[in-house]
Amino acid sequence: MLFRSYLSKLQWPGAYAVYDEMRRRDPTLRSVLNAVRLLSRQAVWTVEPGGDTDNDRAAAAFLASCLEDMSHTVSDFVDDVLTFLPFGWASAEIVYKRSPDGRIGWRKLSPRRQSTLARWEFDPEGGLQGWYQSAAPEYREVYLPIERLLHFVAERDGNNPEGLSLFESAYEPWYFVKNLQIISGIGWQRAFVGLPVFEYEERPSDADKATVAAIAKGRSEERRVGKECRTRWS
Numbered sequence: 001m002l003f004r005s006y007l008s009k010l011q012w013p014g015a016y017a018v019y020d021e022m023r024r025r026d027p028t029l030r031s032v033l034n035a036v037r038l039l040s041r042q043a044v045w046t047v048e049p050g051g052d053t054d055n056d057r058a059a060a061a062f063l064a065s066c067l068e069d070m071s072h073t074v075s076d077f078v079d080d081v082l083t084f085l086p087f088g089w090a091s092a093e094i095v096y097k098r099s100p101d102g103r104i105g106w107r108k109l110s111p112r113r114q115s116t117l118a119r120w121e122f123d124p125e126g127g128l129q130g131w132y133q134s135a136a137p138e139y140r141e142v143y144l145p146i147e148r149l150l151h152f153v154a155e156r157d158g159n160n161p162e163g164l165s166l167f168e169s170a171y172e173p174w175y176f177v178k179n180l181q182i183i184s185g186i187g188w189q190r191a192f193v194g195l196p197v198f199e200y201e202e203r204p205s206d207a208d209k210a211t212v213a214a215i216a217k218g219r220s221e222e223r224r225v226g227k228e229c230r231t232r233w234s
Helices: 015-025 027-040 054-068 074-081 171-192 206-216
Strands: 089-098 104-112 117-122 128-134 141-145 149-153
Touching: 015 027, 015 171, 027 074, 054 104, 074 089, 074 104
Parallel strands: none
Antiparallel strands: 089 104, 089 149, 117 128, 128 141
């Protein structure tokens, strides 16, 4: 199954580089993401028993202990999940461990970076079965079955596991602003710094031309122009 964006640059897996640049380069987008992250970290995670029996309370206590006994905090896990805002989706692999009393708990809910996506795996009916990861340093494909994953999307798009990135509709204005800033900076530089321009008083030799070209490009300050020259080129 193949999902198409309205722009080829925003199709996975190549979309990662675009969205990653947007979230790292644009201060407004970065501020919005950081505001959401800080608000999410204020949430308090609690576990309530499903009933009033001792077994219900014991099950709730065990679940709470699993959340507290991971190699990372729940807030860190939420930070990883929130990467679905710029990228459209996020996956975490459930890694288990055996506790001293023999029960099975969670070692970690380990994020699998969107940049490592190689391809999706679907069943004949179009249901997501997992995805293949290609990560450093070996860059060999490793299959991640859906039953071992927690998969999140920012906005549903049918059964598209890539979801819809919140940055997709911001790409075009971001692209134009980025390039206009570059063009504007070049214009201001030329207006206030100026460009070196040379003019010969008499016909220059090929060696004179080469020397002036080298000086103009900043590659040689040692050689001098043989013929007298002014600061303008005719």
